[in-house]
Amino acid sequence: MKTPWILTALLLSLAGQTMAQESSEKDGGFWYAQTSVYTKHYSPDPEHNNNQDLIGIERNQASGWVFGGATFRNSFSQRSNYGYVGKRFDSADYPVYLKLTGGLLQGYRGDYKDKIPLNHFGVAPVIIPSLGTHYGPVAAELVLLGANAAMVTTGVRF
Numbered sequence: 001m002k003t004p005w006i007l008t009a010l011l012l013s014l015a016g017q018t019m020a021q022e023s024s025e026k027d028g029g030f031w032y033a034q035t036s037v038y039t040k041h042y043s044p045d046p047e048h049n050n051n052q053d054l055i056g057i058e059r060n061q062a063s064g065w066v067f068g069g070a071t072f073r074n075s076f077s078q079r080s081n082y083g084y085v086g087k088r089f090d091s092a093d094y095p096v097y098l099k100l101t102g103g104l105l106q107g108y109r110g111d112y113k114d115k116i117p118l119n120h121f122g123v124a125p126v127i128i129p130s131l132g133t134h135y136g137p138v139a140a141e142l143v144l145l146g147a148n149a150a151m152v153t154t155g156v157r158f
Helices: 005-018 110-117
Strands: 029-041 057-060 065-073 079-090 095-105 125-134 138-145 148-156
Touching: 029 065, 029 138, 057 148, 065 095, 079 125
Parallel strands: none
Antiparallel strands: 029 057, 029 148, 057 065, 065 079, 079 095, 095 125, 125 138, 138 148
């Protein structure tokens, strides 16, 4: 299987950024690896896939900036990829945060290419908000997928 050029570019960018930093302990940032555990479409359709098989990795800077990528099966079971940058807004009093990411989504093809707006050349810009919480290194997020679905992810910070 060919690795999409977007995901490859993102991974190279993340590798370069990681090499430029001294260490996670010194800059206060962390890595976050996550997977999907539950998805619910607001308007269920027999064609909809509610098992995304998401695997994602992101770098969270102490400043709140986030860089990451994920691969998953979209609502129509097509392998898709999302490369993004965003901002995390942590609560000063509680272990909760808001996160807003924006990036490029690749993978909606064929009969489903028009299911996401601005899907030109198989790639579409998207903005994804989420609400998260963490307990030590374990975290969970409620991710809002536009007007179509919500997904719960869980992962580990390291």
